[in-house]
Amino acid sequence: MSSLRTASPTLRNYFKENYIPQVCEALLCGLFVTLPEDPLRYLEEMIIYIIQNGLENLLWDMCIDPSMKPRIRRLSHTYLEQLFGLDDQLVTPELMIKACTFYTGHLVKNHFCNWKETAILRANQEALLAEKMKKAIAHYNFRCQKSLFHHWYSYVENNKEELIRSLLRMQQIFCIHRQKVIIAKWRERAKQKSKMREDNLILKHELQLRKWKFRKPISPERSFSDIAIAVPIEFDISLLPQRAIMQIFLYLSFRDMIICGQVNHSWMLMIQRSFLWNAIDFSTTKNVVDKCVVTTLRKWRLNVLRLNFQGCLFQSKTLRAISHCKNLQELNVSDCASLTDESMRHISEGCPEVLYLNLSNTTITNRTMRLLPRHFHNLQNLSLAYCRKFTDKGLQYLNLGNGCHKLIYLDLSGCTQVLVEKCPRITSVIFIGSPHISDCAFKALSTCNLRKIRFEGNKRITDACFKYIDKNYPSINHIYMSNCRSLTDSSLKSLSPLKQLIVLNLTNCIRIGDSGLRQFLDGPASMKIRELNLTNCSLLGDISIMRLSERCLNLHYLSLRNCEHVTDIGVECIANMLSLISVDLSGTLISNEGMMMLSRHKKLKELSLSECHNITDVGIRAFCKTSLHLEHLDVSHCPQLSDDIIKTVSIFCTRLTSFSIAGCPKVTDTGLEMLSAKCHYLHILDITGCILLTDQIFQDLQIGCKQLRILKMRYCRSISVAAAHRMSSVVQQQEYSSDNPPQWFGYDSEGNLLTETQSKIQLKNTSELTIKESASNEEESPAPSHKQ
Numbered sequence: 001m002s003s004l005r006t007a008s009p010t011l012r013n014y015f016k017e018n019y020i021p022q023v024c025e026a027l028l029c030g031l032f033v034t035l036p037e038d039p040l041r042y043l044e045e046m047i048i049y050i051i052q053n054g055l056e057n058l059l060w061d062m063c064i065d066p067s068m069k070p071r072i073r074r075l076s077h078t079y080l081e082q083l084f085g086l087d088d089q090l091v092t093p094e095l096m097i098k099a100c101t102f103y104t105g106h107l108v109k110n111h112f113c114n115w116k117e118t119a120i121l122r123a124n125q126e127a128l129l130a131e132k133m134k135k136a137i138a139h140y141n142f143r144c145q146k147s148l149f150h151h152w153y154s155y156v157e158n159n160k161e162e163l164i165r166s167l168l169r170m171q172q173i174f175c176i177h178r179q180k181v182i183i184a185k186w187r188e189r190a191k192q193k194s195k196m197r198e199d200n201l202i203l204k205h206e207l208q209l210r211k212w213k214f215r216k217p218i219s220p221e222r223s224f225s226d227i228a229i230a231v232p233i234e235f236d237i238s239l240l241p242q243r244a245i246m247q248i249f250l251y252l253s254f255r256d257m258i259i260c261g262q263v264n265h266s267w268m269l270m271i272q273r274s275f276l277w278n279a280i281d282f283s284t285t286k287n288v289v290d291k292c293v294v295t296t297l298r299k300w301r302l303n304v305l306r307l308n309f310q311g312c313l314f315q316s317k318t319l320r321a322i323s324h325c326k327n328l329q330e331l332n333v334s335d336c337a338s339l340t341d342e343s344m345r346h347i348s349e350g351c352p353e354v355l356y357l358n359l360s361n362t363t364i365t366n367r368t369m370r371l372l373p374r375h376f377h378n379l380q381n382l383s384l385a386y387c388r389k390f391t392d393k394g395l396q397y398l399n400l401g402n403g404c405h406k407l408i409y410l411d412l413s414g415c416t417q418v419l420v421e422k423c424p425r426i427t428s429v430i431f432i433g434s435p436h437i438s439d440c441a442f443k444a445l446s447t448c449n450l451r452k453i454r455f456e457g458n459k460r461i462t463d464a465c466f467k468y469i470d471k472n473y474p475s476i477n478h479i480y481m482s483n484c485r486s487l488t489d490s491s492l493k494s495l496s497p498l499k500q501l502i503v504l505n506l507t508n509c510i511r512i513g514d515s516g517l518r519q520f521l522d523g524p525a526s527m528k529i530r531e532l533n534l535t536n537c538s539l540l541g542d543i544s545i546m547r548l549s550e551r552c553l554n555l556h557y558l559s560l561r562n563c564e565h566v567t568d569i570g571v572e573c574i575a576n577m578l579s580l581i582s583v584d585l586s587g588t589l590i591s592n593e594g595m596m597m598l599s600r601h602k603k604l605k606e607l608s609l610s611e612c613h614n615i616t617d618v619g620i621r622a623f624c625k626t627s628l629h630l631e632h633l634d635v636s637h638c639p640q641l642s643d644d645i646i647k648t649v650s651i652f653c654t655r656l657t658s659f660s661i662a663g664c665p666k667v668t669d670t671g672l673e674m675l676s677a678k679c680h681y682l683h684i685l686d687i688t689g690c691i692l693l694t695d696q697i698f699q700d701l702q703i704g705c706k707q708l709r710i711l712k713m714r715y716c717r718s719i720s721v722a723a724a725h726r727m728s729s730v731v732q733q734q735e736y737s738s739d740n741p742p743q744w745f746g747y748d749s750e751g752n753l754l755t756e757t758q759s760k761i762q763l764k765n766t767s768e769l770t771i772k773e774s775a776s777n778e779e780e781s782p783a784p785s786h787k788q
Contacts, residue, residue, distance in 0.1 A: 030063025279306035290318040297321045306330040319343040323350025334360035341367040348375035360385040369394035385413040428452040439465040452478035466494035483508040489516025496523025505533040513539035526551040535561040545570030562587035568594035582606035595619030606632035617644040637663035646671035650678040662688035665751035672697040676704030686712040695723035715741040
């Protein structure tokens with residue numbers, strides 16, 4: 001090995017180029033692992049195998065059978081390079097000895113140094129402790145000095161600031177005193193000069209008077225009242241800015257404007273301002289001559305944009321004068337008995353720019369319906385409520401010619417005609433008082449992009465109309481199906497795929513139950529819904545409310561009025577719906593425990609608890625303590641409540657704007673006095689049936705509730721007619737009667753609660769009397785006409 005290390009470079013290169021170390025390594029590894037019986041023959045076979053595979057692919061375990069190959073990791077490129085002395089990086093024995101010697105000395109040195117430091121540290125531990133204690137004492141003294149210095153510095157600074165404030169205050173007092181002295185002296189000097197001036201004037205006057213007396217004989221003096229001339233104060237309103245004049249004259253009616261134009265020439269010029277005639281309202285005008293209306297429309301025909309003839313009794317020729325207003329955009333001729341098809345022909349030919357047209361309760365026929373698409377190409381809002389003289393064919397005229405394709409609002413309340421087809425721009429349809437509209441109406445509107453639809457009091461609408469609602473009306477977001485009693489749970493299942501639904505009103509749909517509502521809530525419609533009205537859906541229970549709280553995360557308004565199966569369990573789920581703003585739980589089985597759970601919400605602004613007989617003052621108190629933002633509270637027809645609830649509301653709910661305690665016979669003047677003293681923002685107050693209230697409440701309400709606008713006080717027998725009459729001039733709307741409360745209130749005129757038997761007997765007598773009275777009235781009075 002030593003000779004190979006000192007061999008010539010040529011020999012070493014020869015070994016490397018012919019892979020001698022690799023070949024030897026492979027053969028030796030094969031011999032060591034395989035242990036053949038004939039080593040020479042094995043070496044011969046392996047050399048031939050190596051030649052066949054090539055020296056470039058030579059591996060150290062090539063000569064080993066695959067099943068016998070050891071699973072070891074190779075440490076260097078070739079094990080025999082060390083044997084042949086071809087590894088220049090290998091350490092020689094001499095270098096290894098030196099390395100070991102150095103490593104051993106280094107270890108000895110390190111351990112000795114560590115031992116030395118430890119020994120010295122233990123030897124000098126007392127000295128170190130003394131040194132540390134000295135440093136600690138010094139640091140402690142420094143901290144004490146620093147703290148004392150800080151307090152002293154703060155004390156000095158405070159004294160400086162106090163001294164500066166004192167000096168400024170003294171300077172201010174001195175300045176004020178000096179000013180007072182100066183003003184006092186100036187006032188004294190001014191008084192002296194004024195008195196001196198007056199004395200001089202008096203003396204001068206006396207001297208002049210003496211001279212005049214000597215020159216002229218004395219004549220009887222006239223009194224000041226005789227020689228005084230009343231100078232009228234003139235004020236010209238035309239000198240005001242144009243904007244102020246507009247704001248003043250916009251409050252005047254048409255008749256008042258005509259009268260103002262007859263005052264003088266200046267007022268007539270002000271009335272001639274064009275902006276005052278953009279909108280003319282004839283509905284509030286009485287005893288105006290038709291000729292005056294025609295003259296006005298002709299004079300301001302280019303300025304008029306809005307006209308209102310609602311309920312006017314003008315002649316048909318007068319209504320034709322509307323055709324002169326070429327720029328008219330809004331026209332309301334509802335309840336005009338004199339409106340005819342001929343008048344509408346003139347109007348349609350002369351006013352092609354109309355956007356809003358109200359023909360409610362008129363006698364128009366198919367002739368007028370034919371004119372609408374021919375002339376009103378920009379019509380967007382059309383009201384045909386209670387127009388009974390046009391037929392299905394008249395409605396189909398809306399699609400003729402250019403058609404009313406821009407129509408987005410169509411009101412057919414009270415109409416029994418079939419809907420018009422192919423009006424794709426209609427987005428809102430209302431059917432109020434149309435009991436004969438059936439499911440065919442939905443098919444006729446399948447081409448429209450409906451977003452709002454409203455039915456009320458219809459018994460022919462069934463579940464079939466909602467069967468394909470998600471395909472025909474994907475953008476609908478408002479659905480009002482009030483008092484449609486043919487609807488069942490299948491309708492709610494059909495509404496569940498709607499993704500844009502925001503408002504759903506199913507009032508008086510008594511056949512809807514938990515199953516239908518659960519299917520509706522499982523769909524995407526529940527994610528965006530903000531208003532849900534389930535009034536009088538008496539089949540609903542707590543199961544629906546639990547699912548409602550899980551799915552409707554954006555619900556703001558919820559009405560469960562008269563849902564008799566809703567208990568405190570459902571109310572607990574409602575308390576977890578933090579997005580709610582308004583809740584109606586009237587007529588439910590909620591109790592004081594439910595009110596305590598509902599008090600956790602803390603964000604409710606409106607709450608109705610009418611006819612909740614299980615709630616007492618304790619429950620209301622628990623809720624009001626946390627509901628500081630409450631604005632509307634209805635606890636009507638809860639005769640068990642007393643003045644304690646008003647005291648609670650007055651203390652905690654000072655932002656209350658609407659409060660109803662109708663049918664609470666225990667409420668007295670003391671409660672209303674507390675309410676008036678605290679709730680200064682109250683706008684609406686209902687005290688119907690509060691028999692203990694007297695005239696004293698009016699004085700309290702006038703002092704404390706100055707924003708009160710609506711006051712309901714029927715069946716308040718202790719309130720006098722004179723006091724109620726005086727209060728009517730304070731509020732905008734008032735309801736009053738001094739009769740005894742009806743029997744369905746649940747108590748008599750003295751406030752004593754009636755038993756169930758007495759209530760049933762008295763209710764029966766009352767209903768019989770009501771039926772007789774209604775029958776007699778029907779015989780005497782003619783049938784009333786329907787109006788919008």
